[in-house]
Amino acid sequence: xxxxxxxxxxxREWLQANCPEEMRQPLKSxxxxxxxxxxxxxxxxxxxxxxxxxxxxxxxxxxxxKEYGGGGLSPEQGEILNEEMQRxxxxxxxxxxxxxxxxxxxxxxxxxxxxxxxxxxxxxxEIRWCQGYSEPNAGSxxxxxxxxxxxxxxxxxxxxxxxxxxxxxxxxxxxCLVRTDPSATKxxxxxFALFDMDTPGVTTRPIELISGESPxxxxxxxxxxxxxxxxxxELNRGWDVAKYLLTHERNNIGGQPPGYLRGRALxxxxxxxxxxEHGKLADAALRADIANLEIDNLAFQALLxxxxxxxxxxxGVGAQSAVLKYYGTELNKRRYELMxxxxxAEGLEWQSERxxxxxxxxxxxxxxxxxxxxxxxxxMLGIVSKRLLGLPDA
Amino acid sequence: MKLNDxxxxxxxxxxxxxADKGPVSRLRELRDSNNEKGYDEPLWNAMVEAGLTxxxxxxxxxxxxxxxxxxxxxxxxxGRNLSVTPFFSTSVLAATALATGxxxxxxxxxxxxxxxxxxxxxxxxxxxxKHRPDNLKATVExxxxxxxxxxxxxxxxxxxxxxxxxxxxxxxxxxxDPKAEGVSIERTVMADNRNxxxxxxxxxxxxxxxxxxxxxxxxxxxxxxVLAAELSGLSKEVFERTLGYLKxxxxxGRLIGTFQALQHxxxxxxxxxxxxxxxALQALDACDGNADDADIQVFxxxxxxxxxxxxxxxxxxxxxxxxxxxxxFDIGFFLKRARAxxxxxxxxxxxxxxxxxxxxx
Numbered sequence: 001x002x003x004x005x006x007x008x009x010x011x012r013e014w015l016q017a018n019c020p021e022e023m024r025q026p027l028k029s030x031x032x033x034x035x036x037x038x039x040x041x042x043x044x045x046x047x048x049x050x051x052x053x054x055x056x057x058x059x060x061x062x063x064x065x066k067e068y069g070g071g072g073l074s075p076e077q078g079e080i081l082n083e084e085m086q087r088x089x090x091x092x093x094x095x096x097x098x099x100x101x102x103x104x105x106x107x108x109x110x111x112x113x114x115x116x117x118x119x120x121x122x123x124x125x126e127i128r129w130c131q132g133y134s135e136p137n138a139g140s141x142x143x144x145x146x147x148x149x150x151x152x153x154x155x156x157x158x159x160x161x162x163x164x165x166x167x168x169x170x171x172x173x174x175x176c177l178v179r180t181d182p183s184a185t186k187x188x189x190x191x192f193a194l195f196d197m198d199t200p201g202v203t204t205r206p207i208e209l210i211s212g213e214s215p216x217x218x219x220x221x222x223x224x225x226x227x228x229x230x231x232x233x234e235l236n237r238g239w240d241v242a243k244y245l246l247t248h249e250r251n252n253i254g255g256q257p258p259g260y261l262r263g264r265a266l267x268x269x270x271x272x273x274x275x276x277e278h279g280k281l282a283d284a285a286l287r288a289d290i291a292n293l294e295i296d297n298l299a300f301q302a303l304l305x306x307x308x309x310x311x312x313x314x315x316g317v318g319a320q321s322a323v324l325k326y327y328g329t330e331l332n333k334r335r336y337e338l339m340x341x342x343x344x345a346e347g348l349e350w351q352s353e354r355x356x357x358x359x360x361x362x363x364x365x366x367x368x369x370x371x372x373x374x375x376x377x378x379x380m381l382g383i384v385s386k387r388l389l390g391l392p393d394a
Numbered sequence: 395m396k397l398n399d400x401x402x403x404x405x406x407x408x409x410x411x412x413a414d415k416g417p418v419s420r421l422r423e424l425r426d427s428n429n430e431k432g433y434d435e436p437l438w439n440a441m442v443e444a445g446l447t448x449x450x451x452x453x454x455x456x457x458x459x460x461x462x463x464x465x466x467x468x469x470x471x472x473g474r475n476l477s478v479t480p481f482f483s484t485s486v487l488a489a490t491a492l493a494t495g496x497x498x499x500x501x502x503x504x505x506x507x508x509x510x511x512x513x514x515x516x517x518x519x520x521x522x523x524k525h526r527p528d529n530l531k532a533t534v535e536x537x538x539x540x541x542x543x544x545x546x547x548x549x550x551x552x553x554x555x556x557x558x559x560x561x562x563x564x565x566x567x568x569x570x571d572p573k574a575e576g577v578s579i580e581r582t583v584m585a586d587n588r589n590x591x592x593x594x595x596x597x598x599x600x601x602x603x604x605x606x607x608x609x610x611x612x613x614x615x616x617x618x619x620v621l622a623a624e625l626s627g628l629s630k631e632v633f634e635r636t637l638g639y640l641k642x643x644x645x646x647g648r649l650i651g652t653f654q655a656l657q658h659x660x661x662x663x664x665x666x667x668x669x670x671x672x673x674a675l676q677a678l679d680a681c682d683g684n685a686d687d688a689d690i691q692v693f694x695x696x697x698x699x700x701x702x703x704x705x706x707x708x709x710x711x712x713x714x715x716x717x718x719x720x721x722x723f724d725i726g727f728f729l730k731r732a733r734a735x736x737x738x739x740x741x742x743x744x745x746x747x748x749x750x751x752x753x754x755x
Contacts, residue, residue: 265753265754267750267753267754267755268753268754268755270755271754271755276755279751280750280751280755281750281755287750287755288743288746288747288750290750290755291746291747291749291750291753292697292746294694294749294753295693295694295697295698295746295749296669296698298673298690298691298694298698299669299670299672299673299694299695299698300669302669302672302673302675302676303665303668303669303672303673305395305672305676306395306396306672309396313396323664323665323668326661326662326665327665327669378658380661381657381658381661381662382654382657382658382661384661384664384665385657385658385660385661386657388661388664389637389657389660389661389664390641391637391640391641391651391652391657391660392641392649392651392652393652394648394652394653394654
């Protein structure tokens with residue numbers, strides 16, 4: 001038996017013994033996701049046990065180094081663990097911006113001290129992070145951000161406002177872009193700072209979206225004291241960290257929709273709502289639209305596979321991530337439009353038990369943000385045309 | 395999927411061969427000289443010499459057995475250069491049909507000839523405006539074929555015809571001598587200047603295959619997958635030519651490639667071209683490995699490639715402006731081939747319909 005086969009067998013056995021039955025069901029909705037953190041209220045004993053067991057094994061962050069609380073797995077082992085978890089429908093034990101974003105940034109840019117301070121609590125699900133990037137006047141033009149951090153000797157004094165801070169009201173700590181040198185050109189005076197959301201002077205206000213939900217907040221900083229050692233990477237070089245993370249974020253868009261449509265084929269789903277005639281969807285135009293979407297999705301997956309294979313061979317993903325972000329999010333929006341076409345009036349119920357409180361319409365509306373957050377589709381097309389195609393600036 | 399070293403070498407050498415011996419200017423020469431055979435004989439001979447005509451023919455019959463991924467790599471370069479040869483009719487469709495469903499005798503008689511380039515073999519399936527292989531009118535009764543076929547690629551120069559006849563899933567291929575009594579052949583030059591023919595059969599002797607049904611299915615699947623590869627190569631070429639033009643053409647005192655309206659369309663098209671290429675290769679690989687979802691992959695790849703090639707051709711003409719409308723300029727040849735190649739063996743709508751049916755809806 002090869003080492004990888006050996007690992008697969010062990011992982012399978014361990015998961016079988018340690019994953020509670022209740023955690024082997026697909027998420028019924030986004031609300032079932034375990035975010036962790038100081039304020040987290042576990043939905044059940046099983047959710048708590050599952051997170052703790054996986055954390056102890058290092059498998060909440062399987063590929064992070066063991067000394068920081070991760071599992072120390074190779075990419076191949078990580079893939080195998082993923083497959084084994086999917087095989088039994090095991091839920092992600094815990095996840096938040098600390099895993100997706102801050103961790104990778106710290107591993108690449110952070111000092112040893114910061115890694116040891118912040119990575120293990122993330123792995124244990126004890127600290128939930130949020131991301132402070134956008135500001136009211138710095139959206140697509142993120143580098144024009146104005147939140148200031150003044151040098152006060154032993155600390156920075158932070159003043160300003162962030163917006164679209166995901167779950168800021170539920171998070172424990174924030175990683176935040178702040179201007180530390182107002183005299184430098186806009187990309188050169190930014191630093192990447194970490195601080196506790198309980199620090200005096202931090203307030204948050206949820207923003208209600210068209211979906212009726214409030215995953216994002218406005219976040220206000222009023223004379224917030226931040227210890228100086230909580231800056232990741234070099235002072236005034238925070239844009240390098242931010243750019244790395246944006247690329248990393250775009251890479252993680254795999255064309256798998258979140259929520260209800262994850263892992264569901266649209267054709268059979270539509271058949272439940274509009275019916276069939278002679279084995280074909282009763283609505284011929286909808287059938288063609290769904291087929292064309294799934295064909296585009298297959299093509300997208302083929303390209304994704306190719307780009308990932310090239311990345312593993314060391315050719316780097318770089319600006320290709322803009323292609324993936326653009327196309328993946330546009331596909332997701334199309335998918336939700338077709339889901340609503342298929343569900344008709346049944347999908348429009350906003351409060352009923354039948355729709356779990358309007359889940360379908362709310363997820364459809366939420367998907368509209370996919371092509372805005374993390375860089376709009378238009379910004380992505382600009383990156384593709386300039387950096388991949390070499391088209392000239394105006 | 396990723397190419398292995400052998401496949402990579404094949405791709406590099408075919409790319410050189412097609413660019414040297416079969417560029418777009420050869421298509422123009424053939425058209426302008428009203429060439430009777432209608433294909434590029436010197437290029438075909440060079441392909442014979444390089445072993446490409448036997449690319450899917452098993453080694454025991456004189457081929458090189460590179461499979462459909464190999465054929466797709468050749469087709470991609472054909473797409474980039476619009477090279478005109480009987481490669482698709484003979485080396486892909488006929489070779490696959492005979493290798494899959496031919497009797498030992500038929501295989502021994504025809505496959506070595508295909509590999510060594512001494513026979514052109516054409517596949518006759520379609521009967522009307524659209525590709526409907528499960529609704530054929532042609533019949534074979536008591537070894538006698540009757541029916542009318544259209545869009546028989548390279549039909550007027552073929553040494554052997556493989557003719558589809560029979561209803562529904564009983565449809566099968568039969569071997570027919572094009573010189574036999576009762577066969578009448580009308581060459582129909584198409585908009586892309588490729589060879590096709592309308593052929594009618596009146597009480598013609600037809601020889602069954604060992605597995606004529608399997609041969610037809612395999613040929614159609616292989617053909618669609620290889621066409622997807624050809625069209626993806628075509629899309630890439632049109633796109634690169636058009637991108638080059640955006641970087642050199644000036645209007646309003648600046649390069650037109652600085653205009654955001656054109657930049658974004660170019661960026662969108664580049665994504666589609668890359669996806670079309672990746673999916674075509676994946677589908678060919680699925681066929682070679684006889685994967686469970688090979689049919690689904692092939693219908694998806696053909697639909698995607700056909701749509702993207704047409705879009706690339708349209709955008710190519712539009713972004714070149716007036717010069718793109720002239721016959722003197724090459725970009726129009728790509729648009730014409732995109733439409734003809736897209737139509738062959740089932741257009742994007744047909745492929746999407748089959749894709750949906752296989753997906754259970």
